[in-house]
Structure formats: C-alpha cells, structure tokens
Amino acid sequence: MEKNTETNPEWSLLGTVASEVEAHVLRGLLKAHGMPVHLEAESASQLFGITNGALGGVRIYVPKGMLKEAEALLAADVSDEEAEGDSQEAPPT
Numbered sequence: 001m002e003k004n005t006e007t008n009p010e011w012s013l014l015g016t017v018a019s020e021v022e023a024h025v026l027r028g029l030l031k032a033h034g035m036p037v038h039l040e041a042e043s044a045s046q047l048f049g050i051t052n053g054a055l056g057g058v059r060i061y062v063p064k065g066m067l068k069e070a071e072a073l074l075a076a077d078v079s080d081e082e083a084e085g086d087s088q089e090a091p092p093t
Contacts, residue, residue, distance in 0.1 A: 011038060011061040014070050023058035026074070033073055035066050 017023050020041065027037045038061040062070045 010064055012064045012067040014060045014062050014067065014074075016057050016059050018057060020058055023060055026060055029077060030060075030062065030070055030073065035062055035070055035073075037062055 017026065020039075023039050023041075027039060030037045040059045040061065041057070
C-alpha cells in the first residue's frame with residue numbers, strides 16, 4: 001500500500017472526522033464488515049497530539065471498489081441509531 005493514500009488510486013476517501021476516537025469507532029465498524037480501512041491523521045495532530053479542531057482531523061480511506069458499500073453501511077448505521085432513539089420511551093415524570 002502506498003503511504004500517501006491521497007495520491008494512491010486504489011484508495012478512496014470515505015470522509016474526515018474530527019477525532020481519532022471517532023475514526024477508530026468507524027474503522028471498527030467497517031472492519032467488522034470485512035472492509036480494509038486506512039486512517040490518516042493531519043500531520044499537525046500527529047506532531048502536537050491535537051485531535052480536535054482546526055489542527056486535528058482524521059481521514060478515513062477504503063479501497064476504491066468498496067466506497068459505495070462503505071457509504072451505505074455508514075448510512076444504514078446512522079439510520080439504525082436514529083430509529084433506536086425514536087423508539088425509546090420518555091422517562092417517567
């Protein structure tokens with residue numbers, strides 16, 4: 001795998017998240033569905049340990065041929081979470 005995924009035609013950018021925690025959660029979800037994942041942090045965040053804000057950010061890459069599948073998986077996961085939130089009963093008053 002070429003080190004710089006931005007210039008490697010075999011990897012496609014799935015998205016960018018604000019924190020390494022969020023990136024690792026999404027990587028776990030994608031890997032659980034058999035998708036290879038590459039995370040690439042902004043150089044400033046690696047140098048200074050900053051993972052949020054303007055200097056932070058983590059790019060998530062998947063193989064080019066799996067991009068649509070990865071997008072659909074993340075969209076389905078978000079829909080499932082929203083449905084679970086809607087079906088929870090309100091706490092008693």
